[in-house]
Amino acid sequence: MANLVYKRVSTDQQSTARQNLVLDEAGIEDPVVFEEDPGTSSRLHPLQRPKFRELLTYARPGDTCTSPRCSASFAAPDTSST
Secondary structure, X not given: OOEEEEEOOOOOOOOOHXXXXXXXXXXXXXXXXXXXXXXXXXXXXXXXXXXHHHHHHHOOOOXXXXXXXXXXXXXXXXXXXX
16 A cells, blocks of 8 residues: 655745645655646646646555645636636
């Protein structure tokens, strides 16, 4: 069983430093990290984000998936105005 971690930020002006702190405090052992490139568009559905799709391909039954900032990581784009 693997400990999978998904991290992303919304813009290239942001950092995953706080997410790293949260993960360190959680004490996750031997994480397999999937981190989107900074600035991967928030307009993309999570399934269109390269590292998220990689995580889904890698994941196996029994693995644990952690995202230190779920609201940003898995939010779907707002399409209400289109």
